[in-house]
Amino acid sequence: MNIQVLVVEDDFRVARVHVEFTHRIEGFTVAATARTAAEARRALAARPVDLVLLDTYLPDGSGLDLLAELTADAIMLTAANDAATVRAAYARGALNYLVKPFTAEQFADRLTAYRHYRALVAADRPLTQVEIDRCWRVVHEGDRAAAPKGQSAVTAGLVSEALRTAARPRTAADIADELGISRATAQRYLAELAREGAAEVQLRYGGTGRPEHQYRMPRERPA
Structure with a gap:
Protein backbone atom coordinates (compact mmCIF):
# COMPACT_ATOMS: atom_id res chain seq x y z
CA MET A 1 0.00 0.00 0.00
CA ASN A 2 1.33 3.43 -0.97
CA ILE A 3 -0.77 6.22 0.53
CA GLN A 4 -0.34 9.54 -1.28
CA VAL A 5 -0.36 12.57 1.03
CA LEU A 6 -0.83 16.31 0.58
CA VAL A 7 0.55 18.51 3.39
CA VAL A 8 -1.29 21.83 3.73
CA GLU A 9 0.61 24.12 6.12
CA ASP A 10 1.39 27.84 5.75
CA ASP A 11 4.63 27.76 7.79
CA PHE A 12 7.27 26.20 5.52
CA ARG A 13 9.38 25.09 8.50
CA VAL A 14 6.46 23.26 10.08
CA ALA A 15 5.52 21.80 6.70
CA ARG A 16 9.05 20.46 6.34
CA VAL A 17 8.74 18.72 9.72
CA HIS A 18 5.41 17.17 8.70
CA VAL A 19 6.96 15.90 5.47
CA GLU A 20 9.90 14.42 7.37
CA PHE A 21 7.60 12.75 9.92
CA THR A 22 5.46 11.30 7.10
CA HIS A 23 8.42 9.85 5.23
CA ARG A 24 9.49 7.95 8.36
CA ILE A 25 6.28 5.90 8.31
CA GLU A 26 6.06 2.87 6.06
CA GLY A 27 3.42 3.07 3.35
CA PHE A 28 3.20 6.87 2.98
CA THR A 29 4.52 9.22 0.30
CA VAL A 30 4.18 13.01 0.30
CA ALA A 31 2.91 13.85 -3.17
CA ALA A 32 2.85 17.62 -2.67
CA THR A 33 2.81 20.47 -0.17
CA ALA A 34 0.73 23.65 -0.17
CA ARG A 35 0.94 26.86 1.88
CA THR A 36 -2.52 28.21 1.03
CA ALA A 37 -5.98 26.88 0.30
CA ALA A 38 -5.61 28.00 -3.31
CA GLU A 39 -2.34 26.10 -3.68
CA ALA A 40 -3.97 23.03 -2.14
CA ARG A 41 -6.85 23.17 -4.62
CA ARG A 42 -4.43 23.43 -7.55
CA ALA A 43 -2.34 20.56 -6.21
CA LEU A 44 -5.42 18.35 -5.81
CA ALA A 45 -6.64 19.22 -9.29
CA ALA A 46 -3.27 18.24 -10.73
CA ARG A 47 -2.80 15.09 -8.68
CA PRO A 48 -5.49 13.57 -6.44
CA VAL A 49 -4.23 12.12 -3.15
CA ASP A 50 -5.49 9.69 -0.53
CA LEU A 51 -4.89 11.78 2.58
CA VAL A 52 -4.64 15.50 3.34
CA LEU A 53 -2.78 16.69 6.45
CA LEU A 54 -4.55 19.99 6.96
CA ASP A 55 -3.94 23.10 9.05
CA THR A 56 -6.86 25.30 10.10
CA TYR A 57 -5.18 28.69 9.84
CA LEU A 58 -4.28 29.47 6.22
CA PRO A 59 -3.38 32.88 4.74
CA ASP A 60 -6.33 32.90 2.32
CA GLY A 61 -9.02 31.33 4.47
CA SER A 62 -9.89 28.59 6.93
CA GLY A 63 -8.77 25.05 6.44
CA LEU A 64 -12.26 24.05 7.58
CA ASP A 65 -13.70 25.51 4.37
CA LEU A 66 -11.22 23.50 2.33
CA LEU A 67 -12.01 20.41 4.40
CA ALA A 68 -15.66 20.57 3.36
CA GLU A 69 -14.62 20.44 -0.32
CA LEU A 70 -12.30 17.44 -0.08
CA THR A 71 -13.01 14.04 -1.58
CA ALA A 72 -9.81 12.71 0.03
CA ASP A 73 -9.55 11.71 3.68
CA ALA A 74 -8.17 14.35 6.03
CA ILE A 75 -6.43 14.60 9.39
CA MET A 76 -6.30 18.04 11.03
CA LEU A 77 -2.88 19.18 12.28
CA THR A 78 -3.59 22.51 13.93
CA ALA A 79 -3.09 24.74 16.96
CA ALA A 80 -6.85 25.35 17.14
CA ASN A 81 -8.15 23.49 20.19
CA ASP A 82 -11.45 25.26 20.84
CA ALA A 83 -14.50 23.03 20.96
CA ALA A 84 -16.29 24.79 18.10
CA THR A 85 -13.42 24.18 15.68
CA VAL A 86 -13.09 20.55 16.73
CA ARG A 87 -16.84 19.99 16.23
CA ALA A 88 -16.74 21.71 12.84
CA ALA A 89 -13.76 19.63 11.71
CA TYR A 90 -15.44 16.34 12.55
CA ALA A 91 -18.76 17.51 11.09
CA ARG A 92 -17.02 18.35 7.81
CA GLY A 93 -15.32 15.00 7.52
CA ALA A 94 -12.00 15.00 9.39
CA LEU A 95 -11.00 11.46 10.37
CA ASN A 96 -8.68 12.58 13.14
CA TYR A 97 -7.47 15.71 14.93
CA LEU A 98 -4.02 16.40 16.33
CA VAL A 99 -3.24 19.62 18.22
CA LYS A 100 0.13 21.35 17.79
CA PRO A 101 2.69 21.02 19.18
CA PHE A 102 2.81 17.25 18.99
CA THR A 103 5.54 14.63 19.04
CA ALA A 104 6.73 12.42 16.22
CA GLU A 105 5.30 9.45 18.12
CA GLN A 106 1.83 11.06 18.35
CA PHE A 107 1.98 11.85 14.64
CA ALA A 108 3.04 8.29 13.80
CA ASP A 109 0.21 6.89 15.93
CA ARG A 110 -2.38 8.75 13.84
CA LEU A 111 -0.91 7.82 10.48
CA THR A 112 -0.35 4.20 11.46
CA ALA A 113 -3.96 3.99 12.63
CA TYR A 114 -5.05 5.49 9.32
CA ARG A 115 -3.01 2.91 7.38
CA HIS A 116 -4.68 0.10 9.34
CA TYR A 117 -8.07 1.65 8.59
CA ARG A 118 -7.30 1.81 4.87
CA ALA A 119 -6.33 -1.86 4.91
CA LEU A 120 -9.69 -2.74 6.45
CA VAL A 121 -11.69 -0.86 3.82
CA ALA A 122 -9.57 -1.96 0.86
CA ALA A 123 -11.68 -5.02 0.03
CA ASP A 124 -14.15 -4.52 -2.82
CA ARG A 125 -17.11 -6.08 -1.01
CA PRO A 126 -19.79 -5.18 1.52
CA LEU A 127 -18.56 -4.89 5.11
CA THR A 128 -20.29 -6.48 8.05
CA GLN A 129 -21.39 -4.34 10.98
CA VAL A 130 -18.57 -5.82 13.06
CA GLU A 131 -16.04 -4.76 10.42
CA ILE A 132 -17.54 -1.27 10.18
CA ASP A 133 -17.33 -0.91 13.96
CA ARG A 134 -13.71 -2.04 13.79
CA CYS A 135 -12.94 0.60 11.13
CA TRP A 136 -14.10 3.38 13.44
CA ARG A 137 -12.14 1.94 16.36
CA VAL A 138 -8.97 1.38 14.36
CA VAL A 139 -8.82 4.84 12.79
CA HIS A 140 -8.78 6.30 16.31
CA GLU A 141 -6.31 3.85 17.84
CA GLY A 142 -3.76 6.61 18.23
CA ASP A 143 -6.22 8.58 20.37
CA ARG A 144 -6.14 6.18 23.28
CA ALA A 145 -4.81 8.09 26.28
CA ALA A 146 -2.99 5.10 27.70
CA ALA A 147 -2.35 1.44 27.18
CA PRO A 148 -4.20 -1.04 29.41
CA LYS A 149 -2.96 -1.09 32.99
CA GLY A 150 0.50 -2.60 33.24
CA GLN A 151 1.23 -2.14 29.52
CA SER A 152 3.42 0.27 27.60
CA ALA A 153 2.02 2.02 24.54
CA VAL A 154 5.47 1.85 22.92
CA THR A 155 5.78 -1.92 23.45
CA ALA A 156 2.20 -2.43 22.28
CA GLY A 157 3.04 -0.58 19.07
CA LEU A 158 6.19 -2.63 18.50
CA VAL A 159 4.33 -5.91 18.99
Whole structure:
Protein backbone atom coordinates (compact mmCIF):
# COMPACT_ATOMS: atom_id res chain seq x y z
CA MET A 1 0.00 0.00 0.00
CA ASN A 2 1.33 3.43 -0.97
CA ILE A 3 -0.77 6.22 0.53
CA GLN A 4 -0.34 9.54 -1.28
CA VAL A 5 -0.36 12.57 1.03
CA LEU A 6 -0.83 16.31 0.58
CA VAL A 7 0.55 18.51 3.39
CA VAL A 8 -1.29 21.83 3.73
CA GLU A 9 0.61 24.12 6.12
CA ASP A 10 1.39 27.84 5.75
CA ASP A 11 4.63 27.76 7.79
CA PHE A 12 7.27 26.20 5.52
CA ARG A 13 9.38 25.09 8.50
CA VAL A 14 6.46 23.26 10.08
CA ALA A 15 5.52 21.80 6.70
CA ARG A 16 9.05 20.46 6.34
CA VAL A 17 8.74 18.72 9.72
CA HIS A 18 5.41 17.17 8.70
CA VAL A 19 6.96 15.90 5.47
CA GLU A 20 9.90 14.42 7.37
CA PHE A 21 7.60 12.75 9.92
CA THR A 22 5.46 11.30 7.10
CA HIS A 23 8.42 9.85 5.23
CA ARG A 24 9.49 7.95 8.36
CA ILE A 25 6.28 5.90 8.31
CA GLU A 26 6.06 2.87 6.06
CA GLY A 27 3.42 3.07 3.35
CA PHE A 28 3.20 6.87 2.98
CA THR A 29 4.52 9.22 0.30
CA VAL A 30 4.18 13.01 0.30
CA ALA A 31 2.91 13.85 -3.17
CA ALA A 32 2.85 17.62 -2.67
CA THR A 33 2.81 20.47 -0.17
CA ALA A 34 0.73 23.65 -0.17
CA ARG A 35 0.94 26.86 1.88
CA THR A 36 -2.52 28.21 1.03
CA ALA A 37 -5.98 26.88 0.30
CA ALA A 38 -5.61 28.00 -3.31
CA GLU A 39 -2.34 26.10 -3.68
CA ALA A 40 -3.97 23.03 -2.14
CA ARG A 41 -6.85 23.17 -4.62
CA ARG A 42 -4.43 23.43 -7.55
CA ALA A 43 -2.34 20.56 -6.21
CA LEU A 44 -5.42 18.35 -5.81
CA ALA A 45 -6.64 19.22 -9.29
CA ALA A 46 -3.27 18.24 -10.73
CA ARG A 47 -2.80 15.09 -8.68
CA PRO A 48 -5.49 13.57 -6.44
CA VAL A 49 -4.23 12.12 -3.15
CA ASP A 50 -5.49 9.69 -0.53
CA LEU A 51 -4.89 11.78 2.58
CA VAL A 52 -4.64 15.50 3.34
CA LEU A 53 -2.78 16.69 6.45
CA LEU A 54 -4.55 19.99 6.96
CA ASP A 55 -3.94 23.10 9.05
CA THR A 56 -6.86 25.30 10.10
CA TYR A 57 -5.18 28.69 9.84
CA LEU A 58 -4.28 29.47 6.22
CA PRO A 59 -3.38 32.88 4.74
CA ASP A 60 -6.33 32.90 2.32
CA GLY A 61 -9.02 31.33 4.47
CA SER A 62 -9.89 28.59 6.93
CA GLY A 63 -8.77 25.05 6.44
CA LEU A 64 -12.26 24.05 7.58
CA ASP A 65 -13.70 25.51 4.37
CA LEU A 66 -11.22 23.50 2.33
CA LEU A 67 -12.01 20.41 4.40
CA ALA A 68 -15.66 20.57 3.36
CA GLU A 69 -14.62 20.44 -0.32
CA LEU A 70 -12.30 17.44 -0.08
CA THR A 71 -13.01 14.04 -1.58
CA ALA A 72 -9.81 12.71 0.03
CA ASP A 73 -9.55 11.71 3.68
CA ALA A 74 -8.17 14.35 6.03
CA ILE A 75 -6.43 14.60 9.39
CA MET A 76 -6.30 18.04 11.03
CA LEU A 77 -2.88 19.18 12.28
CA THR A 78 -3.59 22.51 13.93
CA ALA A 79 -3.09 24.74 16.96
CA ALA A 80 -6.85 25.35 17.14
CA ASN A 81 -8.15 23.49 20.19
CA ASP A 82 -11.45 25.26 20.84
CA ALA A 83 -14.50 23.03 20.96
CA ALA A 84 -16.29 24.79 18.10
CA THR A 85 -13.42 24.18 15.68
CA VAL A 86 -13.09 20.55 16.73
CA ARG A 87 -16.84 19.99 16.23
CA ALA A 88 -16.74 21.71 12.84
CA ALA A 89 -13.76 19.63 11.71
CA TYR A 90 -15.44 16.34 12.55
CA ALA A 91 -18.76 17.51 11.09
CA ARG A 92 -17.02 18.35 7.81
CA GLY A 93 -15.32 15.00 7.52
CA ALA A 94 -12.00 15.00 9.39
CA LEU A 95 -11.00 11.46 10.37
CA ASN A 96 -8.68 12.58 13.14
CA TYR A 97 -7.47 15.71 14.93
CA LEU A 98 -4.02 16.40 16.33
CA VAL A 99 -3.24 19.62 18.22
CA LYS A 100 0.13 21.35 17.79
CA PRO A 101 2.69 21.02 19.18
CA PHE A 102 2.81 17.25 18.99
CA THR A 103 5.54 14.63 19.04
CA ALA A 104 6.73 12.42 16.22
CA GLU A 105 5.30 9.45 18.12
CA GLN A 106 1.83 11.06 18.35
CA PHE A 107 1.98 11.85 14.64
CA ALA A 108 3.04 8.29 13.80
CA ASP A 109 0.21 6.89 15.93
CA ARG A 110 -2.38 8.75 13.84
CA LEU A 111 -0.91 7.82 10.48
CA THR A 112 -0.35 4.20 11.46
CA ALA A 113 -3.96 3.99 12.63
CA TYR A 114 -5.05 5.49 9.32
CA ARG A 115 -3.01 2.91 7.38
CA HIS A 116 -4.68 0.10 9.34
CA TYR A 117 -8.07 1.65 8.59
CA ARG A 118 -7.30 1.81 4.87
CA ALA A 119 -6.33 -1.86 4.91
CA LEU A 120 -9.69 -2.74 6.45
CA VAL A 121 -11.69 -0.86 3.82
CA ALA A 122 -9.57 -1.96 0.86
CA ALA A 123 -11.68 -5.02 0.03
CA ASP A 124 -14.15 -4.52 -2.82
CA ARG A 125 -17.11 -6.08 -1.01
CA PRO A 126 -19.79 -5.18 1.52
CA LEU A 127 -18.56 -4.89 5.11
CA THR A 128 -20.29 -6.48 8.05
CA GLN A 129 -21.39 -4.34 10.98
CA VAL A 130 -18.57 -5.82 13.06
CA GLU A 131 -16.04 -4.76 10.42
CA ILE A 132 -17.54 -1.27 10.18
CA ASP A 133 -17.33 -0.91 13.96
CA ARG A 134 -13.71 -2.04 13.79
CA CYS A 135 -12.94 0.60 11.13
CA TRP A 136 -14.10 3.38 13.44
CA ARG A 137 -12.14 1.94 16.36
CA VAL A 138 -8.97 1.38 14.36
CA VAL A 139 -8.82 4.84 12.79
CA HIS A 140 -8.78 6.30 16.31
CA GLU A 141 -6.31 3.85 17.84
CA GLY A 142 -3.76 6.61 18.23
CA ASP A 143 -6.22 8.58 20.37
CA ARG A 144 -6.14 6.18 23.28
CA ALA A 145 -4.81 8.09 26.28
CA ALA A 146 -2.99 5.10 27.70
CA ALA A 147 -2.35 1.44 27.18
CA PRO A 148 -4.20 -1.04 29.41
CA LYS A 149 -2.96 -1.09 32.99
CA GLY A 150 0.50 -2.60 33.24
CA GLN A 151 1.23 -2.14 29.52
CA SER A 152 3.42 0.27 27.60
CA ALA A 153 2.02 2.02 24.54
CA VAL A 154 5.47 1.85 22.92
CA THR A 155 5.78 -1.92 23.45
CA ALA A 156 2.20 -2.43 22.28
CA GLY A 157 3.04 -0.58 19.07
CA LEU A 158 6.19 -2.63 18.50
CA VAL A 159 4.33 -5.91 18.99
CA SER A 160 1.54 -4.80 16.65
CA GLU A 161 4.04 -3.71 13.97
CA ALA A 162 6.01 -6.96 14.25
CA LEU A 163 2.82 -8.91 13.71
CA ARG A 164 1.71 -6.69 10.81
CA THR A 165 4.97 -7.14 8.90
CA ALA A 166 5.26 -10.89 9.55
CA ALA A 167 5.04 -13.15 6.51
CA ARG A 168 3.46 -15.96 8.54
CA PRO A 169 1.62 -16.45 11.85
CA ARG A 170 3.85 -15.74 14.86
CA THR A 171 3.99 -17.20 18.35
CA ALA A 172 4.76 -15.33 21.55
CA ALA A 173 8.23 -16.88 21.46
CA ASP A 174 8.80 -15.56 17.91
CA ILE A 175 7.80 -12.02 18.90
CA ALA A 176 9.81 -12.19 22.13
CA ASP A 177 12.98 -13.19 20.23
CA GLU A 178 12.47 -10.49 17.61
CA LEU A 179 11.85 -7.64 20.07
CA GLY A 180 14.09 -8.76 22.91
CA ILE A 181 11.30 -9.02 25.47
CA SER A 182 10.17 -11.91 27.64
CA ARG A 183 7.83 -14.55 26.26
CA ALA A 184 5.29 -13.74 28.99
CA THR A 185 5.33 -10.06 28.01
CA ALA A 186 4.89 -10.87 24.33
CA GLN A 187 2.02 -13.23 25.18
CA ARG A 188 0.27 -10.52 27.22
CA TYR A 189 0.41 -7.96 24.41
CA LEU A 190 -0.61 -10.48 21.75
CA ALA A 191 -3.57 -11.59 23.85
CA GLU A 192 -4.67 -7.94 24.16
CA LEU A 193 -4.51 -7.50 20.38
CA ALA A 194 -6.64 -10.60 19.96
CA ARG A 195 -9.13 -9.38 22.55
CA GLU A 196 -9.50 -6.07 20.67
CA GLY A 197 -10.04 -7.88 17.36
CA ALA A 198 -6.78 -6.46 15.98
CA ALA A 199 -5.24 -9.94 15.67
CA GLU A 200 -6.43 -13.47 14.95
CA VAL A 201 -5.32 -16.41 17.07
CA GLN A 202 -5.17 -20.10 16.18
CA LEU A 203 -3.75 -23.21 17.82
CA ARG A 204 -0.77 -25.15 16.49
CA TYR A 205 -0.04 -28.60 17.87
CA GLY A 206 3.64 -29.48 18.18
CA GLY A 207 5.37 -32.83 18.43
CA THR A 208 4.56 -33.13 22.13
CA GLY A 209 0.87 -32.57 21.48
CA ARG A 210 0.83 -29.41 23.57
CA PRO A 211 -1.00 -26.63 21.68
CA GLU A 212 0.74 -23.33 20.99
CA HIS A 213 -1.01 -20.07 20.16
CA GLN A 214 -0.16 -18.42 16.83
CA TYR A 215 -1.15 -14.86 15.98
CA ARG A 216 -1.58 -12.93 12.76
CA MET A 217 -3.31 -9.79 11.54
CA PRO A 218 -6.92 -10.38 10.40
CA ARG A 219 -7.15 -11.71 6.86
CA GLU A 220 -9.40 -10.14 4.24
CA ARG A 221 -12.47 -12.26 3.68
CA PRO A 222 -13.19 -13.23 0.06
CA ALA A 223 -15.90 -11.27 -1.71
